[in-house]
Amino acid sequence: MWGGYQTTVNPMVEAQEKVDIVSFLEDIRGIVEPNRQMILDLMSGIQAHERGIGQLYWQYTQQTSNQWLKEQWEKFGKDTEVNRLVAERVMGALEGDPSYKSSLARDHEQFMRCFTNVQSQGSAGDQIRLGNLVMTENISKLLWKGVHRASASIKDAPTAKILADAGKIARATTEEHVTWNTAMYESYLSKLMLGM
Ligand SMILES: [Fe+2]
Numbered sequence: 001m002w003g004g005y006q007t008t009v010n011p012m013v014e015a016q017e018k019v020d021i022v023s024f025l026e027d028i029r030g031i032v033e034p035n036r037q038m039i040l041d042l043m044s045g046i047q048a049h050e051r052g053i054g055q056l057y058w059q060y061t062q063q064t065s066n067q068w069l070k071e072q073w074e075k076f077g078k079d080t081e082v083n084r085l086v087a088e089r090v091m092g093a094l095e096g097d098p099s100y101k102s103s104l105a106r107d108h109e110q111f112m113r114c115f116t117n118v119q120s121q122g123s124a125g126d127q128i129r130l131g132n133l134v135m136t137e138n139i140s141k142l143l144w145k146g147v148h149r150a151s152a153s154i155k156d157a158p159t160a161k162i163l164a165d166a167g168k169i170a171r172a173t174t175e176e177h178v179t180w181n182t183a184m185y186e187s188y189l190s191k192l193m194l195g196m
Contacts, residue, residue, distance in 0.1 A: 030155035045104030050084035052112025144171040
């Protein structure tokens with residue numbers, strides 16, 4: 001025995017406490033029965049939104065002459081495609097058709113079309129592109145954050161876990177995309193105003 005250290009923990013008591021906390025969490029976890037169709041509608045919308053951002057990244061990568069933006073947007077485009085896949089897989093896991101397109105999805109598609117046409121050239125064009133990404137990625141972040149938060153109210157444990165995990169994973173990369181594009185947007189503003 002090291003230094004006379006003795007544990008006072010009784011393994012039987014410890015095991016029972018673990019069982020108690022698990023059933024306690026089961027009791028308080030969720031009170032809402034999931035509405036599968038509503039979740040599928042939302043996931044279809046998220047999928048359309050992420051697809052739209054992925055297309056923006058691809059298009060903007062072709063348009064910019066700033067190598068740093070190009071490289072970062074290529075990476076973010078790939079991450080965003082993974083997030084679209086997460087939404088698609090969630091739809092499949094909830095026994096929905098992953099190719100189903102809700103009216104929310106059509107609205108997201110229409111919304112995303114506003115950001116494809118950039119008239120300004122050079123740094124001014126990049127600044128507009130960064131602003132468009134800040135807006136669309138912020139919405140993406142809010143969507144995934146909402147999925148994660150709402151999952152805590154869902155009673156059905158497998159559905160709650162799928163949505164909690166999906167929300168957590170996709171939100172992490174989306175936050176990085178928001179942060180980076182926002183910082184660059186701010187630095188471009190000084191560049192445009194002061195020419196530096
Ligand atoms: Fe993204």
